[in-house]
Every structure is written in C-alpha cells, then in structure tokens.
Amino acid sequence: MQYIKSGLYALIAIIFTWQTQALEIVRHNKIDSAKESYQLGVLKLALSYAAQPYEFQERSNYLTQTKLLNELDANRVDVAWVGTSKAYEERFLPVRVPLFKGLLGHRIFLIREGEQQKFDGITELTQLEGLKAGQGASWSDTKILKNAGLSVVTTAKYQNLFHMLDGSRFDYFPRSVYSPWAEMEKHPDLPFEVEKQLMVVYPLPAYIFVNRDNLALHKAIVDGLYKAIEDGSFDKYFFNHQMIKQGLERSDIKNRRVFELINPELSEDTPLDDKRLWFNVKSYDA
Numbered sequence: 427m428q429y430i431k432s433g434l435y436a437l438i439a440i441i442f443t444w445q446t447q448a449l450e451i452v453r454h455n456k457i458d459s460a461k462e463s464y465q466l467g468v469l470k471l472a473l474s475y476a477a478q479p480y481e482f483q484e485r486s487n488y489l490t491q492t493k494l495l496n497e498l499d500a501n502r503v504d505v506a507w508v509g510t511s512k513a514y515e516e517r518f519l520p521v522r523v524p525l526f527k528g529l530l531g532h533r534i535f536l537i538r539e540g541e542q543q544k545f546d547g548i549t550e551l552t553q554l555e556g557l558k559a560g561q562g563a564s565w566s567d568t569k570i571l572k573n574a575g576l577s578v579v580t581t582a583k584y585q586n587l588f589h590m591l592d593g594s595r596f597d598y599f600p601r602s603v604y605s606p607w608a609e610m611e612k613h614p615d616l617p618f619e620v621e622k623q624l625m626v627v628y629p630l631p632a633y634i635f636v637n638r639d640n641l642a643l644h645k646a647i648v649d650g651l652y653k654a655i656e657d658g659s660f661d662k663y664f665f666n667h668q669m670i671k672q673g674l675e676r677s678d679i680k681n682r683r684v685f686e687l688i689n690p691e692l693s694e695d696t697p698l699d700d701k702r703l704w705f706n707v708k709s710y711d712a
Contacts, residue, residue, distance in 0.1 A: 450480050452643070453503045456488040460608045460669040465507040468525050469634060471663055472650030480646075490583060492564045501637055505647075509566040510633045511691040519644045522697055523651045524631035526602065527664060527705035531630035531689070533567075533600035534677055535621035536591065536609065544597065545621050551575075551685045554624075558596035560587045566691050567600065570628050574687045592616045600626060604673030625679060628687040631696065631703075655702055679707055 452473070457463050466482070473480045489497060497503045498518060509530055510520060524530070535545070548554060555575055561568040563580040571578050579596040581587060588609070591599050598621065601609065606620050636644045654660040664670055697703055 450478055450643075451483050452480050452505060453483045454485070454505050455494050455503065456485045458488045459612070461605060464667055464669055465525055465632070465634075467663065467667070468651075468660075469505060469507075469647065471654050471659060472521075472634075472647045475650035475653045476646045478646065490564070491562065492582065495635075498635065498637055501639070504636060504640065504643060506635045507632055508635065509630050510693070510696075511566045511569075512693050513691075514566075514633075514635060515693050515695070517638075518635040519638050519640070521634040521636070521644065521647045521651065522631070522695060523633070523648070523655070524703050525634065526604070526632055526670075527703060528629065528631060529604060529670070529673075529705050530602050530632045531628045532603045532679065532705075532707075533626040533628075534603055534606065534679075534682070535598040535624065536601050536606045536618050537598050537621045538591065538594070539617040539619045541597070542619070542622060545624055548624060549683065551687075554685070557598060560590055560596040560599045562587070566630060566689075569691055570630065570687055570689050571600070571626075573690050588613050588616055588618075591618070602673075603677040603679055604669050607672060607676055608669060620676075622678075623683055624685070625677075625682040626685050626687060628689045629692055629696065629698065630689055674710065680710070 452469070454466060454469070455462065457466055470482065485503070489503075491506075491508055494503065494506045495508070495514070495517075498506045506518070507525060508514065514520065537545070544557065551574065555577060558577045558579050559571055560579050560581075561571065562584055563582050568578055568580055579590065581590060587599055590596060603625075606618075610616075610618050610620075634647055636647070651660065654663075
C-alpha cells in the first residue's frame with residue numbers, strides 16, 4: 427500500500443510539474459483604461475485557441491508608448507499594442523490583424539466646452555489648418571496629420587494632452603470614435619465636449635507586436651486571431667464590447683463630414699484587401 431501511495435504522489439508531482447512548466451507567461455502593459463482592457467481582451471481571445479495555456483502578467487506601472495516599445499525590444503515585456511508604422515513593423519513582429527477593425531483611424535474631436543462654433547463652418551480640410559491639434563509625440567497619427575498640412579502640438583505623455591487642451595495649448599484633440607466619452611468620464615473636472623460634425627479618417631490599424639525572437643508567441647496570436655475571425659468570435663467581441671458599442675452609437679459617424687487623409691507610414695503588407703478585418707461605415711447599421 428505504501429508503494430502505491432508513493433507512486434501516486436510521484437505521479438501527482440509529475441503532473442503538477444508538467445502543468446507548471448507548460449504554462450506560458452505573457453507580460454503586458456498596465457491596464458488603465460477601457461481601451462487597454464479591450465486590447466488585452468483581443469489578446470486573450472486569440473490565445474484561448476492555443477493548445478498551450480497562457481497566463482497574463484500585468485506591469486505595476488503604465489508605460490508610455492516609447493517606453494513600452496523599448497521594453498519590448500529588451501524582452502522585458504512580451505507584447506505591445508500600438509498604431510502601426512513601417513518603422514515598428516521592421517523593428518518588431520507585427521500581428522497584422524487590426525485590433526479595432528480600422529476604427530483607430532476614424533477620428534472625431536475632443537474640444538473645449540462651448541467652442542463648437544469654431545468648427546461649424548468647416549467644409550474643407552484646409553480650413554482646419556488654422557486650428558491646432560494635440561497628439562502624442564511618438565504616435566503614428568502625428569506624422570499623418572502633419573503630412574496632411576495640419577498644425578500639431580505634441581507631448582510625450584498622453585495624460586498631459588487633456589490639461590494642454592484645457593489650457594488652450596491647442597484647439598482639438600482627435601480621438602478614435604470609441605474614446606472621447608470614456609476620457610471625459612475619467613476627467614470630470616475638465617470642461618470638454620465632443621465636436622458634432624467632423625471626422626478625419628485615415629488607414630491606421632492597431633496591431634499586437636512581439637519581439638522578433640518570439641516566433642512561437644507570434645504564431646499563436648496570429649493563428650488564434652484568424653480562428654476567431656473565421657468562427658465569428660472576433661466580431662462578436664468587437665461589436666458587443668461596451669466601449670465600441672457606445673462609441674459607435676454616440677459618434678453618429680454616418681452623418682459626419684469626412685476628411686480622408688493619406689497614411690504615409692502604412693506598410694505595403696497591410697491587409698487592406700481582406701474585408702473581414704475592417705469596419706465599413708457604409709454597411710454599419712446603427
């Protein structure tokens with residue numbers, strides 16, 4: 427009987443050891459907003475299809491985009507989700523599935539309360555040139571807006587932008603259609619509103635990036651995302667997520683005046699022809 431018990435304990439120990447070894451840790455940025463939570467949810471959805479079990483380890487402090495990508499380069503985090511650029515796609519391994527189905531490049535404006543009249547008469551993109559936009563210094567959007575001839579004021583820290591807008595350092599803060607309401611709720615002390623008539627649109631997919639040496643994780647994410655797209659789980663997650671759902675309802679995107687911009691930073695490998703991956707305003711039934 428003692429031998430049987432000893433053998434059983436040994437078997438349990440082996441199984442426990444195997445399970446512990448098989449569990450892969452994915453280190454990611456601190457989740458401090460609905461947008462970050464959404465993107466982590468996409469990653470978890472992708473890796474839920476893998477045979478390998480994954481555990482997700484959150485940083486204790488939030489990293490700006492520049493710092494996050496430096497940490498990814500140094501293998502101190504395993505994933506980063508950011509708007510793409512040619513430079514990023516050369517530096518890291520991109521998972522070329524737009525996390526927001528391209529909505530990242532559908533921009534409406536956060537403005538100071540009571541200043542809607544500044545935008546009411548704008549019918550041409552050139553009329554926006556007289557106003558200043560605010561953006562993050564390292565964001566791909568900054569190059570896109572500047573390339574279109576727009577004036578852009580930048581800062582390294584995302585949180586600074588809200589106080590800079592409040593302090594009249596710039597006139598409008600272009601935000602993806604799902605972002606401004608959550609941001610206003612997070613800054614109830616600042617007198618902001620969402621501009622009602624305009625939308626700037628450019629192709630800017632947000633991708634998950636991994637270190638170039640992490641081929642196994644890259645393959646697991648790619649395979650999982652395409653399985654989720656094929657079985658409908660990706661669209662189900664996207665359209666039913668509260669942030670996306672509310673953003674599409676509130677932004678009234680079908681009735682806005684649209685200015686389309688070129689993205690000079692877009693890679694030739696961007697899967698623009700795969701219609702499954704992109705949100706289509708015309709076919710959206712609000």
